[in-house]
Amino acid sequence: MANVKLARGLVLFMAVAGALTSEALTCGQVASALGPCLTYLQGKAGNSPPAACCAGVGSLNSAAQTTPDRRTACQCLQSAAKDTNFNSNLAASLPGQCGVSIPYKISTSTNCNTIK
Template structure:
């Protein structure tokens, strides 16, 4: 009988995890934004050809930021990362999304006002 109670508890916990999981991954954190774009750092400093892994990260980040608040948050994270990482070439950073086939309504820069951007469908 005790084994049956444990199984019910396990099933309840699993059910809660399944229901809560989509909500837990909806929020895009600055840590995720910065770690996703780590493959781009050398390119952003030195130029050359864009690494495939960098473009995959850029497209993945763009797809992950689905709502206007998420896009604004990602923009703010990019802005803060831009300011805190030394040696980033402004022209290269501004053109990175386009080089990876991503259309953003702004150029990545340390002076961008992220509150002005909305999700365009």
């Protein structure tokens, strides 16, 4: 059942990615980078994110250098959080756990349109 939700979430990422062709970063790229984080974000992988997850967080942060890219990443993360039942506390702490600083809180309540 959990694998079906994960697959559904990744399919959603891919569908949204097609609609965001004007920006360099896509939800497909976000999904690919953060795929190794899913088990951790659902609270099923221990107290710290796996190394592959942190590598993905770092590469996503490096890829999101423009305002449109950061907003896209935020929107994709919010969609994923709603579809795959992320633990909101784990999601919010993920960048810090991985030693990456991002300019906004990963949260479904973040207004992605205000991100610079």
